[in-house]
Amino acid sequence: MKDLLKCQLAILLTLLFFNFGQSQEVAMAIVPRITHIDSEHSIAKGARESGIHNTLSKAIKVAKLEEILDNDGAFTFFAPSDEAFKKFPQEKLKSLIKSENIKELRALLTYHIVAGNFSASKILSALCRGNGVATFTTLQGTKITATIDGVDIVLTDGHGNSAKITKADTNQCNGVIHVIDSVIKPSKVALP
Template sequence: MNLSLRALSVAAMISVASIGGAFAQENPMVGGAAMFADKNIVENAVNSADHTTLVAAVKAAGLVDTLSGPGPFTVLAPTNEAFAALPAGTVDNLLKPENKDMLTKILTCHVIAAKALSTDIVSMVDADGGKHVVDTVGGCKLTLEAKDGKVTVTDENGTVANVTIADVIQSNGVIHVIDKVLTPKM
């Protein structure tokens, strides 16, 4: 028994070392821009041509300092296309100063107060039998699933977002690019 536990521990250390080596690879490009692991979430996001709406929303909500802070954060970053798919006028309405609280709530429903790489997400989903519910900074509950090598995130309203680019390492966490805007239950 002791020998098999030792073998299991060695196998786990080898797996962790292998995963660690994978993270030493360069970050994927996002929105035509290089993403640098030594820069924070905001410093990288402002360079992505695919996230100009998200960056404008983060600025309007007053979240720049928060997302530039030490974290760690996992940000599920909707693309411009994801925002454009919302009903006409939604984004313009949310960016108005009088709607700052609602905008902040929506944006913080895309932030998890931990660094969760795709391997972490898959492990949590597997441990929970196929679905893992996570709380966001904004108080939303998101359901994570992993099937056929793809991760999806479902909000409280049933909107399903696909992770299109995973594991964009930041100095204060990680970004996963998603193809839908997640919203709190209303």
């Protein structure tokens, strides 16, 4: 019940900010840094040009996911930043980036992508409907769980690892990017 009240309050304050011009500090407390809308860029191009997704952009290219993430559709990409990849085991990352490991790399990356355009407010709404818990099926085929921790939206993988959304709602022509602070891992793929 307490989580449901937190969700409702978060949504209410978010709506107040967007509808009544409240200060950015209020929005920052509810939804991690909201960024711009760029209807000219796809998710792949937005990640390439963000300045904080260099490792991710290289992995997208090696995994041959550029075509998917450049096309129409509606995708939500929980995109690990370069800082998030620094936390990932570096030997495993170097191994994944090799073209002979494309299947494993694709599984890891598609675990960060959900079909549909889920803005932070839609995720908060799902959390409210689920009494503080929402699950999303990834393109990889398994689920990630979203919860709320204070004012943060937290994603948890099948191994219990978590990632916090640090920058929300970078809208692109084919979906939305939410920056996360850790790499999450699908349970069907043997990753450290």
